[in-house]
Amino acid sequence: MLRVARLLAAKDLRIEARSRIVTNQVLPFAAIVMVMFAFALNSDAVVSRVAPGLVWLATLFSLLVLVQRAFAIESADGATDALRAAGVDPAGIFLGKAMALAVQLAVLEIVLLLSAVVLYRAQLRLSGVVLLVTTLVAATCGLALVGTLYGGLAAGVRGRETLLPLLLLPVVAPVLIGATRATEAALGTGGAAVADGWPWVGLLAVFVALFGVGGTLAFGPLIEE
């Protein structure tokens, strides 16, 4: 299973490196979302206060684009069917696609966080670095796992482009809440202490465990006819 996962992840990342969809389309899209938030809120104090939430909201919007893209490369020439026909372990497919998605999301989140520092004057503090990195890792894994699961679910359905946001956004609400609160604690937004963030990381870890196990078991039946 892990061998297949590595194979799929390497293939997806190679395709992204060659097509440059993330760097040329998704990153600019996320940056535009961040700038639009700043225009809409039009207040340094407000923007600085809500910066962590805006970072994760922009991440969620970009996740939708990334998931659509991850499954479009499989369905364009019938590769999903070919993977099934070749007897490739569906759990390996799930984990491989989630791994590739996680790498892309991690790059995106780092860029968004840095843009929040520049645009929204969010403060990074040394005492919150461990919490911030842990939050990024946990939230990235959670988003990648749930995105892959629901991307696979929507991939075989007519109207998948509009169905995916409808299915995915409500499910990732716990990640949005948990990651935002933990990031606020890490950055000290509104006087939050670092210790306040760890319970939210716990919530993210539970989410990762649930969707990691559930997705690995459910992905096979999901892509079957």
Added chain:
Amino acid sequence: MDHVVHLSNAVAVLGQFPVLAGANLTVDRGEIVLLQGPNGAGKTSLLRLCAGLLPLARGEATVLGCDLRTNRESVRSRVGMLGHANGLYADLTVAENVRFWGATVRASRSEVTAALTRMGLAQRLGDVVVSRLSAGQKRRTALACLIARRAELWLLDEPHAGLDAAGRDELDATLREATSAGATIVVASHELERAGALATRVVEVVGGQIRELSSGPESSRPESTGPESTGPESGEAN
């Protein structure tokens, strides 16, 4: 018993519609069996059933010794199916695609190179991104992936479609080589003259049932004059 495929009163349904309605078919090792019949007759469904992709609703079906009633997933890694789509990644090169599909069955580097060489893709086209290939070249790449996967049973749906004359000759030679190396091939095609000349046996699929037509390439020739026949040059997409 060395039947590669054995179907007995096989029934398969898509939704509520029976796509195979009591199909009987036996294919032995090394055979090239041509499936002919009108559109919607059940040829593709028959191939998908044999590939373990379509569930068996009733009847009996074994492929490469695997019982499709109980464990249709286990046959998939030993079967190579090439349908209407090629299953290729447009942003990867020809060699990367073949390497990827070979890696799914742990094919060695030399096996991948041999597959590329066999389909004439090792030299100039190996490093070309698939999105830049013609339809025929994509088909050849898909066949190279099949070779790299070391499939024991090849299930081909309109394999000549999109190939030029040279590509078709190469494909026929590849299929003959594959059978002499121990593979078994079931091919669905409307190009009866070319596929019939290749086949060791011809069966007709009509209304989800199978009728034996001949046991040799010559006897399939008269069938090629039917309304479904598109002639040897049809399907040219290049």
